[in-house]
């Protein structure tokens with residue numbers, strides 16, 4: 001079973017617009033409201049591909065009620081810890097003409113210490129049935145610094161490898177606590193490590209004990225950085241669509257392979273890049289297109305040559 005934790009879930013609100021023009025009024029068809037936050041999207045994608053999953057998160061306030069109802073309807077197995085503070089919202093405005101998405105993520109409100117303890121307890125209860133633990137998404141401001149090390153350390157003590165997709169100082173905390181795989185994008189890596197070259201930044205995480213860094217480069221695909229190799233996977237012609245949740249699909253691919261015992265970096269890189277691209281073709285985060293196998297066949301995979309486009313940073 002793939003166990004996912006989403007410390008800062010969101011009610012994802014998505015509108016598709018013909019064209020987004022800042023400062024103007026837009027008319028749109030009804031938007032979608034979906035249970036989101038990175039770990040919930042990971043669980044959603046893995047579940048849709050037939051993997052056994054359990055998604056652990058929190059829910060509070062009216063937004064939390066809506067999130068819980070939608071998650072129940074989705075059929076994704078989950079446990080939600082009730083919290084007093086209202087679940088945050090994330091807003092995605094998809095510009096269909098440009099194939100571009102504008103996102104506003106509320107920061108979220110920190111649960112109480114007692115609520116965090118309950119969340120950790122849910123994870124600890126579920127760990128014996130897990131092959132991999134995925135910790136995904138931001139932490140709300142003020143979240144205890146001990147949270148990630150505690151979750152990662154407990155999983156490792158139970159023999160369960162950890163995949164973490166987070167940002168800011170939490171990325172370094174996750175590396176130091178013993179995460180096996182990290183999936184930052186280039187900007188997150190540069191910000192967290194203070195190292196201007198993302199590949200050197202990824203290598204610095206490997207030096208802290210991480211086995212594999214999956215470095216997402218947007219339209220330029222993805223890198224797999226290990227202690228001995230840097231490999232690049234990309235499509236010759238990048239796809240346009242809704243990139244929200246593309247990184248979550250990459251993490252889902254990695255989690256599914258990890259749960260099956262696969263550790264080969266190139267196999268993981270190929271599947272993660274293909275699922276990520278397949279997510280761009282879908283209208284909402286947490287979904288991938290059925291075409292992912294064809295996309296995987298089309299990938300160009302080679303040792304990395306360092307030519308970054310400015311917009312991938």
Ligand SMILES: O=P(O)(O)OC[C@H]1O[C@](O)(CO)[C@@H](O)[C@H]1O
Nearest residue numbers: 010036037038090105137138245
């Ligand atoms: O936790 P954050 O980094 O703020 O990201 C949350 C957002 O990311 C997504 O998971 C998409 O990657 C959305 O569902 C949205 O809620």
